[in-house]
Amino acid sequence: MTLLEVTDLTVKFYTEKGVVNAVNDLSFSIERGDTFGVVGESGAGKSVTAHSVMRLIERPGHIESGEILFKGENILEMSEAEIRSIRGNEISMVFQDAQTALNPVYPVGEQIAEMIRHHLDYGKADAKERTIQLLDTVGIPDAPTRYSDYPHEFSGGMQQRAIIAMALSCDPDLLICDEPTTAVDVTTEAKVLAEIESLAAEFDTAVQLITHDLGIVADICDRVMVMYAGRPVEKAPVEELYYDPKHPYTVGLMSSIPRIGDDRDRLQTIPGTMPDLIELPSGCTFHPRCPYAEEACTRTEPALVDPETGTEPTNDAEHIAACLEYTGELNAGLDYEVQVRESTTDERVEAAPESGSVAETELSSTDGDHDD
Ligand SMILES: Nc1ncnc2c1ncn2[C@@H]1O[C@H](COP(=O)(O)OP(=O)(O)OP(=O)(O)O)[C@@H](O)[C@H]1O
Numbered sequence: 001m002t003l004l005e006v007t008d009l010t011v012k013f014y015t016e017k018g019v020v021n022a023v024n025d026l027s028f029s030i031e032r033g034d035t036f037g038v039v040g041e042s043g044a045g046k047s048v049t050a051h052s053v054m055r056l057i058e059r060p061g062h063i064e065s066g067e068i069l070f071k072g073e074n075i076l077e078m079s080e081a082e083i084r085s086i087r088g089n090e091i092s093m094v095f096q097d098a099q100t101a102l103n104p105v106y107p108v109g110e111q112i113a114e115m116i117r118h119h120l121d122y123g124k125a126d127a128k129e130r131t132i133q134l135l136d137t138v139g140i141p142d143a144p145t146r147y148s149d150y151p152h153e154f155s156g157g158m159q160q161r162a163i164i165a166m167a168l169s170c171d172p173d174l175l176i177c178d179e180p181t182t183a184v185d186v187t188t189e190a191k192v193l194a195e196i197e198s199l200a201a202e203f204d205t206a207v208q209l210i211t212h213d214l215g216i217v218a219d220i221c222d223r224v225m226v227m228y229a230g231r232p233v234e235k236a237p238v239e240e241l242y243y244d245p246k247h248p249y250t251v252g253l254m255s256s257i258p259r260i261g262d263d264r265d266r267l268q269t270i271p272g273t274m275p276d277l278i279e280l281p282s283g284c285t286f287h288p289r290c291p292y293a294e295e296a297c298t299r300t301e302p303a304l305v306d307p308e309t310g311t312e313p314t315n316d317a318e319h320i321a322a323c324l325e326y327t328g329e330l331n332a333g334l335d336y337e338v339q340v341r342e343s344t345t346d347e348r349v350e351a352a353p354e355s356g357s358v359a360e361t362e363l364s365s366t367d368g369d370h371d372d
Contacts, residue, residue, distance in 0.1 A: 001072050003173060003206050004030040004053065009066035011048050011057060011230075018278035022048040022061070024230040030174065035200060035207045037221035037238070039214055039253065043274045045230035046210040047096065050176045053208070054093055055083050070174075089119045092167040093176040101163050102151040108159075109135065109147030112166045119170040134165040137202075138195055157188035164196060171203055178210045193220055214253050218242060223318075226250050229275055229285040232304065236319040243338060246307045246321035248290050251336050284324065296329045303327070 007027045013020040023045040030036045038046045051057050053068055055075055068075040070091065075083060095101060103111060112134065113127040122130065128147070135143035138161040140154075151159055160180065167175055177196060181189035197220040200207045209221060217224050217238060224241050226234040226249060234247040245251050252270035272289040275281050281288055287297040302322040306313045310326045325334050 002029050002069070003032045003034070003071065004208075005067075005069040006049075006053065007067045007069075009049070009052060009068065010064040011045075011052055012062055012064055014060040014062065015278075020277045021280055022230050022277060023052065026066070026227075026230070026232055028225050028232065028235065030206050030208060032173065033200075033204045033206055034223065035197065035209065035221045037217035037224040038208060038210045038227060039212060039217055039224060040227035041212055041253075041270075041274055043229075043277065044227040046227055047178055048230075049227075050093065050178055050208065050210055053176065054087055054091060088115070088172075089170045090172055091174045091176065092170065092172040094163055094167050094178065094180045096178045096182060101166065102159060104151050107148045107150055108154060108162045109149075112162070112169050115166055116169050131165075131169070134169055135162065137199065138162070138165045138168075139191070140165075156185075157192065160188070160192050161195060164192070164199070168199055168203060168205065172205055174206045174208065175200065176208045176210070179212070180209075181216075189216075190219075196220065214242075214250075226253065229277060229280060231285065231322070233286065233323075234319075234321040235304070236321075240319050244319075245338065246319065246326070247286075247323050248292055248334060248336075249286050250321075252289075284322075292325070292330065292332065292334050294324075294330055294332065296324055300324060300329060302329075 006029065009023055009026045011023040013022055026045070026049060028036070038049065040046055048057070048061070052063055053070075053075065055068075055078075057063055063076060066076070070086065075086070078086070102108060109128070109131050113124075113131040116122050116127040116130055117124070120127075132143045132147055135146060140146050140158055140161060146154075146158075151162075154162060164180070175196070180196065181192050193216060196207060196209070199205070207220075209217070211217060214224075221238050224234075224236060224238050225232050226241070226247065228249050234241065234245070234250050236246075241250065242254070245254060249270070255270070270289055275285055275288065281298075283299045284290070284293070284297045284302050287293040290297065302324045304313065304320045304322045305311060305326050306317045307319065307321050307326045310328060313320045323334070324330050
């Protein structure tokens with residue numbers, strides 16, 4: 001049975017300025033042990049999607065329609081007690097502002113042990129032992145001593161790992177990580193991500209990783225969903241997305257990956273910003289920013305289709321995209337090139353949109369040592 005199956009999810013926020021269409025008709029699924037990336041710029045609806053899965057959407061937000069099946073049970077129809085027993089237990093989440101998840105006045109170890117006692121009904125000594133084991137697993141050096149340290153005695157990277165340990169403490173089936181590394185430096189980021197990856201493998205935990213960075217997705221995800229203005233515009237196994245991106249927005253995102261020592265101004269490659277979600281553009285919501293947009297794109301909203309056939313995807317279709325190119329409605333077509341450069345240490349993919357800019361990313365895995 002599929003672990004998580006989201007179908008036609010629509011979420012709106014009723015604000016004074018108007019109704020924000022945060023998530024529109026979104027469907028995706030995550031299998032057990034899968035690492036699923038959700039990418040897109042700020043405001044794409046990534047966090048709202050994750051919060052919906054945890055049923056944490058609060059007023060003025062409202063889940064308008066859709067189904068969220070977790071192990072076959074509809075999360076949206078569960079009682080408060082049922083959803084509470086799943087949250088932090090079978091599904092746990094590392095939030096964007098992860099550091100605030102630690103209470104500054106209690107030792108880190110005690111906070112994790114408390115979670116374990118609460119959710120797994122462990123005795124005091126067993127909970128402490130499991131906590132120390134977990135701290136050790138996430139790479140906290142000298143875990144038995146560090147157990148009694150307060151959050152401020154941990155470095156940012158160590159705090160982040162402690163939070164991941166906390167999220168994993170109940171051995172969840174699904175770990176949702178919302179930009180888990182925004183608050184840490186680049187070196188720590190690579191280590192934390194490697195940690196999530198190896199722990200997920202060790203515990204057979206599925207991961208939904210939310211990020212705006214396709215480079216991170218390349219490092220650790222199996223499958224990816226690219227979101228734009230509350231909708232999925234492309235879904236694919238990670239390698240296919242990199243070698244053969246089908247949606248112009250994905251190509252634009254790949255162009256935006258900044259690299260150290262890179263003198264090209266990559267962040268400029270997608271002109272404009274995410275549209276106002278109160279008044280979405282007509283037709284394809286990406287058309288105002290798309291270098292290939294034609295008249296048809298201002299009128300017709302593209303459906304997610306199998307790019308090979310241009311038809312509605314079958315259930316087992318792995319790569320799907322929402323662009324009129326694939327339903328034969330564009331005259332000039334898409335004009336970008338994907339180049340694959342291989343080197344001894346990594347593989348790089350480049351995609352060049354019409355503007356002449358080049359998208360590039362690495363398909364190498366992060367190094368997973370534990371130093372801070
Ligand atoms: N409580 C709220 N009230 C009003 N609008 C909201 C609220 N929460 C989210 N939204 C709106 O929903 C849209 C999607 O937000 P969301 O946080 O999911 O984006 P995101 O892709 O996760 O972006 P980021 O990477 O910045 O977190 C945004 O336009 C946001 O303004």
